[in-house]
Amino acid sequence: MSPLANHTFWKMNGAGNEIVVVDLRASSHVVTAAEARAIAAAEGSHFDQMMVLHKPRTPGTECFIRIYNTDGSEAGACGNGTRCVAWVLMDGSDRKTLTVETRAGLLACRRMGETQFSVDMGEPKFGWQDIPLAEEFRDTRAIELQIGPIDAPILHSPSVVSVGNPHAIFWVDDPYAYDLPKIGPMLENHPIFPDRANISLAAVKSRDHIVLWVWERGAGITRACGSAACATLVSAARTKRTDRAATVSLPGGELHIEWRDDNHIIMTGPTELEHVGTFDAALFADAA
Numbered sequence: 001m002s003p004l005a006n007h008t009f010w011k012m013n014g015a016g017n018e019i020v021v022v023d024l025r026a027s028s029h030v031v032t033a034a035e036a037r038a039i040a041a042a043e044g045s046h047f048d049q050m051m052v053l054h055k056p057r058t059p060g061t062e063c064f065i066r067i068y069n070t071d072g073s074e075a076g077a078c079g080n081g082t083r084c085v086a087w088v089l090m091d092g093s094d095r096k097t098l099t100v101e102t103r104a105g106l107l108a109c110r111r112m113g114e115t116q117f118s119v120d121m122g123e124p125k126f127g128w129q130d131i132p133l134a135e136e137f138r139d140t141r142a143i144e145l146q147i148g149p150i151d152a153p154i155l156h157s158p159s160v161v162s163v164g165n166p167h168a169i170f171w172v173d174d175p176y177a178y179d180l181p182k183i184g185p186m187l188e189n190h191p192i193f194p195d196r197a198n199i200s201l202a203a204v205k206s207r208d209h210i211v212l213w214v215w216e217r218g219a220g221i222t223r224a225c226g227s228a229a230c231a232t233l234v235s236a237a238r239t240k241r242t243d244r245a246a247t248v249s250l251p252g253g254e255l256h257i258e259w260r261d262d263n264h265i266i267m268t269g270p271t272e273l274e275h276v277g278t279f280d281a282a283l284f285a286d287a288a
């Protein structure tokens with residue numbers, strides 16, 4: 001029995017990151033920011049990210065995905081949500097691989113187990129204009145950015161990178177020792193980030209283990225952020241803090257990230273189905 005088949009709405013999570021998947025491949029409707037906010041606010045359809053599937057734009061892909069944050073803004077990448085989409089699209093078949101498209105490009109997905117999926121998140125971009133930053137920084141392994149008193153900053157010198165969306169990673173001993181719900185919004189909206197940024201606090205525990213807590217652009221604190229895990233691993237490897245593969249422990253679970261020699265980042269992790277339904281307005285008031 002395939003648990004996901006014959007529906008157009010799925011409430012899922014990826015390592016605790018709350019994901020709604022909506023299939024609009026049979027429709028030409030494009031969800032507006034206001035609609036996304038209303039769906040996020042309704043009981044039964046709350047999400048950190050909503051993955052809306054549209055008809056494919058590129059031959060060989062299953063769909064074009066629009067990714068919405070809780071605040072209605074759109075993102076180019078969502079690692080945990082992409083794993084959930086892979087499960088939805090592979091469910092009920094013996095397919096093990098498929099490709100989807102987002103604003104950030106094509107993503108190849110692979111089934112690794114019943115509910116375990118890998119996504120090729122593509123290549124990181126380290127150039128300041130690509131992230132983007134508001135001013136030139138030649139070296140994005142550590143940029144001049146700090147909060148707190150000038151002579152005793154609370155956080156400083158993050159690594160910055162784009163993995164389809166912008167990330168800043170601050171290296172700390174214990175992520176949970178900081179008031180991220182308070183600090184996060186200030187850094188997310190700092191003028192150095194013209195498109196805002198996802199803000200991570202990362203503790204390197206060993207060459208292959210990182211503990212991570214994330215304030216997400218447009219969504220706030222989440223229990224896991226796949227693209228942040230990717231951004232953190234490549235930044236850690238680039239600054240010689242870790243090797244090129246590591247387990248990243250987030251509040252909601254663990255992701256395995258590998259930065260391959262061909263420069264692609266492979267993220268592997270769990271997905272979970274919470275409930276299914278049909279995409280119509282009534283659903284959002286009372287999801288089964």
Ligand SMILES: N[C@H](CCC[C@H](N)C(=O)O)C(=O)O
Nearest residue numbers: 075078079080165225226227
């Ligand atoms: N939770 C996501 C990231 C969502 C993207 C986002 N908050 C943004 O860049 O606007 C993930 O698993 O990768």
